[in-house]
Amino acid sequence: MIAETVCSAVSAAGLGIAAVTAYRKRFLAATRIAAYSLVPIGLVMTGVVEWLADTAFSPTAWAGFGVLGVSWLLFATTRAVERRRGGTRKERRTAAKEAAGREPVAPTASAPSLGQATRPAARPANQPRRESASEDFSDIEAILKKHGI
Template sequence: MLAETICSAVSAAGLGIAAITAYRRRFLAAVRVAAYALVPVGLVMTGLVKWLAGTAFSPVAWAGFAVLGLSWLLFLTTRAVERRRGGAPRARRGERAAEKGRQDGRAAVAPAAPAPSPGPAGGATAKPADDFSDIEAILKKHGI
């Protein structure tokens, strides 16, 4: 009952300020103040204030907040442990798969064929080894 009275008083005061602002011909600001002033009355009318007041004095609600806090603390702890170990488990699995692929890829790669001799055009055509050398350099840079 006290919370509803306080909210009503705050709304009345806000509407009074809105009226004074409108009297000074600042209509846009007056409408904005009136909108803010009507929020507490709307909260009282929806029953949210009564629910919040009941929650604030309920030991069960406070125990629920404690459980939520413990849950949050456990999440943070697991994140810190994952960071110390070197990343999330999914990321480690992906790294292991990539490493395995690199090892398999190195074994399957055949040695490069010798470059063909330039044709009658005087070497106007590019060598196949030159076409992929920049790509190979990028892949080696990233460890692939």
């Protein structure tokens, strides 16, 4: 009963403000204010306010909201774990089967087709890659020396 009275008072006050705004020749703003001020009385007339008031003071409704929250939390947690693992168990199994049975079609296809001179020289498969850590740091050392550090 109190919620309906408050909503009616808010609507009446809003319509009063809309009338004053229209008196000042701001008809577009007055129409917008009137539209907003009719919303609370419309909610009272449809019964939404009564339903909300009953729900707000009902322990059963709050317990229901708690159960819905826990349910949502469980769904979100399982989805996050699935994303971290890379999909569901079935998706991972099919992806592993496909990857095991597939050979690369053209292993050199990733090199750009700019001609033979721009491609790096292919090294034999039995020769290990050599680490060139000194080459990597030589550029950095040159920059530091240039700046006096």
